[in-house]
Structures are given as structure tokens and as C-alpha cells.
Amino acid sequence: EEKLIYELLLSSPPDQVAVDVETISLEYPEPIGLSIAVSPTDAFYFPILPEPSTYLTDVIKLLQSPDILKIFHNSLYDLKALAEYKLDQSNIVDTLIMAHLAGERFADLPYLANSIGIELPELPKIKQWIWDLTLEQIVTKCCTDAEATYALYQHYKDEVDAEYLAVEMKLIPILITMSGKGIRVDQPLRAVIEAELADELKVYEDLAEEQGFNPGSPKQVAYMLAKDGVFLPMTKKRKSLRTDEATLRKITHPIAVLALTYRHSKKLYSTYIRPLTGEDRCHTNFHMDAITGRVSSARHNLQNIPKGRMRSIFLPDTPPFTDLDFSQIELRTLAYIAQDDAMQAIFDSEGDIHQA
Structure with missing residues (x-):
């Protein structure tokens, strides 16, 4: 396994990797380990708690590189959980957001994975803490989640408008900063x-x-x-x-x-x-x-x-506080896309379409 880690991940880093993080709980999002997938079928788990992996420093350096695309599913959660490691946020993509841009109403990982033919392993329900699972189950969950995330990226990358996705991704670092502040x-x-x-x-x-x-x-x-x-x-x-x-x-x-x-x-x-x-x-x-x-x-x-x-x-x-809000933004967008003359006339006259 050590040889594989160096050959597939560290000695000549791939252009893109999928990342999944396991935390103590949703309420206490302290990371206990992370998994790096280099393909839909190959992933490596690196513990953080209770004892960090000997490769953790090298893996963090890998994820700090802006030259490598980091693929997440729910990057807002994972990047915030890994905030102390200061991972690069300029070259990331989120399959949860890609799924929404592709028209999916439900974007949880097991559902999406199943929709492309990947069945994630059934594990005991986590009642409160991740420690409700055995170490083997934690590793299995983290690795298969990372592999599924990689597969979802391959599935959606040609389906989703690149410009729309780029706009969404720029918001991620901003929201993480706001949340932390x-x-x-x-x-x-x-x-x-x-x-x-x-x-x-x-x-x-x-x-x-x-x-x-x-x-x-x-x-x-x-x-x-x-x-x-x-x-x-x-x-x-x-x-x-x-x-x-x-x-x-x-x-x-x-x-x-x-x-x-x-x-x-x-x-x-x-x-x-x-x-x-x-x-x-x-x-x-x-x-x-x-x-x-x-x-x-x-x-x-x-x-x-x-x-x-x-x-x-x-x-x-x-x-003082500054309050900014888009006025009737969804309906303005609809009026523009539909080129509806009546709606546009209301907006051009600074009217309220709800009372027109």
C-alpha cells in the first residue's frame, strides 16, 4: 500500500483528486480522517485522529497546491472542517452543486451515486458520533464516498455549463470566510x-x-x-x-x-x-x-x-450595517429570459410586479 500511495498519489501527483472528510459528528465537525480518490475505484484513507498518518503532511501539501483540481461533495462542509490546514480553494469543484446545476432536486451522495449505477456499502446508522462505526467501517465509508465523488464529477463535467459552475465555485471561499468570521x-x-x-x-x-x-x-x-x-x-x-x-x-x-x-x-x-x-x-x-x-x-x-x-x-x-438585497430577482430573471414585454415594462418603471 505504501508503494501505491507514492506511485499513484505522491511521487507524481494526478491532475485531479476527489476528497472526502470524516468528522466526529455534524455538531462537532473536527476531522478524524480524510480520503483521496485518484479514480472511481482507487482511494486512500489517511487518519487524523487519534493518531495522524505518517503521510498526512505530504497529503496536505498536495491539497494545498492550486495546480491540482480538488473534487468535493459538499465542499462548504469539508473545507471548513479542514480549515486549519489552509487547503487551496482556487481550484475546486463540488459535485453537489454540479448536480443542482444539472437539474437534480436531491443531491445527497448515496442518491446521486445510485443514479449512476454506484451502490455505496450499507453501514450501521451513525446515532451520534462517527465512533459508532468501527475503524474498518469508517475507512470503507470515507474511501467509497471519495470514489463516488470522483465518478460523479466524471458524469457531470460535460453536462454542466462551465460558466455557471465557475460562478458558483467562486462563492465557496467567500462563504467559508463569512462563516468563520x-x-x-x-x-x-x-x-x-x-x-x-x-x-x-x-x-x-x-x-x-x-x-x-x-x-x-x-x-x-x-x-x-x-x-x-x-x-x-x-x-x-x-x-x-x-x-x-x-x-x-x-x-x-x-x-x-x-x-x-x-x-x-x-x-x-x-x-x-x-x-x-x-x-x-x-x-x-x-x-x-x-x-x-x-x-x-x-x-x-x-x-x-x-x-x-x-x-x-x-x-x-x-x-453601520449595510443592507443589500436584490429586488424581485427571480422574477426579473424570468422576465429577461422570457422577454415578456408586460413584465419588463413593470420593472422598467420601478413597479412591484406582485401588485401589478
Whole structure:
């Protein structure tokens, strides 16, 4: 195997390689090993944890070279996981993005691999940590994922418009930098809002306790409403009563109002305020796999911060904040591609097509 590593990978590096990274978990994306594929059937695994491979330094140098095309599937995740190694990001390609550009709605690796006749090995489901698998299973997963990624690149490279792909790839380093930098958090203000929300929740919980129910329990909310003659519709599977926001908003009963108000404050408290305790900066993970083509984010979802006091806890590094947004970009694009005179006339007059 050592001879193969040097012959196929290190002594005369190939023009392109596929890379896959295994991390401790999605929540703790510390790399434990990576795999390099030089073809759809040849890959090598290099451990990082608990003991790094003797070849790891040479492999990292290989991936730092701008002369070698690095093929990833979900490069935003893999490159961020390997950030400490400062891999080259100028000559990369992502088969996840290629698949979307080719019109695929679902772009997870097993699905795409299966679509081109590659069946990835079935392994035990990872419950929480990658260590739920044996070392042999980890190596198998990492190597076969890298080989499948290489095969997907070969499959899509002539199908995808090169100019579109180049534009998408230029965004990858920008999003990685943005994710790593994060945004400042005003901790004193965050603490004030946390205390206010805690007080609000206590008031709502006390009010509900006087009535004999838990405002956070959908079943108890439905029961209390039914006791007062307000009967909610059943869910689609007809296993319980519907207590979602849209349903409760149609009801003027005080219990429905209390449940909604409690849920709103609880969501702000548990999703946006408490998780940022002690954090000087808030970071997010960007994704480019939305069907709409837009960038999305998660852990923390900075693109979905409620307006008002929740947004006030974030501070610009250099005031003020600059807010840029494309106006009706999808419809403008449609009007241009379709050359629709009526739509173009609305946009030319700075109108709002939604109200035309």
C-alpha cells in the first residue's frame, strides 16, 4: 500500500483528486480522517485522529497546491472542517452543486451515486458520533464516498455549463470566510433580553398553571380548549388535534392566545438567546443546496432572525450595517429570459410586479 500511495498519489501527483472528510459528528465537525480518490475505484484513507498518518503532511501539501483540481461533495462542509490546514480553494469543484446545476432536486451522495449505477456499502446508522462505526467501517465509508465523488464529477463535467459552475465555485471561499468570521454579539444586551424573556415565560407559565395546564403541551392546550367547547380539527393522520400556529390564530379564546404567546417567547428564548450565552461572535453554516438556488444557513440560522429586539443583539464590526438585497430577482430573471414585454415594462418603471 505504501508503494501505491507514492506511485499513484505522491511521487507524481494526478491532475485531479476527489476528497472526502470524516468528522466526529455534524455538531462537532473536527476531522478524524480524510480520503483521496485518484479514480472511481482507487482511494486512500489517511487518519487524523487519534493518531495522524505518517503521510498526512505530504497529503496536505498536495491539497494545498492550486495546480491540482480538488473534487468535493459538499465542499462548504469539508473545507471548513479542514480549515486549519489552509487547503487551496482556487481550484475546486463540488459535485453537489454540479448536480443542482444539472437539474437534480436531491443531491445527497448515496442518491446521486445510485443514479449512476454506484451502490455505496450499507453501514450501521451513525446515532451520534462517527465512533459508532468501527475503524474498518469508517475507512470503507470515507474511501467509497471519495470514489463516488470522483465518478460523479466524471458524469457531470460535460453536462454542466462551465460558466455557471465557475460562478458558483467562486462563492465557496467567500462563504467559508463569512462563516468563520461570524458576527459580533452584544452580550450585555443579550443578557438583558434573556432576563426579560425569562420573566415573560414565568408569567405565562403561572397563568397556565392557575388554569391547570402546561402551555407548552399541545395535548393539554387542545384538552383545555375542548373543555370550553372549542373543538380543534384533527391532524392529517387523525392521531391528534391540530394545535399549530395557523390553527390557533383562528381562535380568539384566551387559552389559544396564551399558548401562542408562550410559544413565541419560548422560541426566542431557546433558539436565539440562550444558545449565544458567552459567545462573542455568532457563527453559521452556509449551504448552497436549496432548490431555489439561494444560500441557506443553519446552526445558527442567521438568515432567519426575527425582526425587532432579537436583531438588536448583533453588532457590525465597523458601523453601520449595510443592507443589500436584490429586488424581485427571480422574477426579473424570468422576465429577461422570457422577454415578456408586460413584465419588463413593470420593472422598467420601478413597479412591484406582485401588485401589478
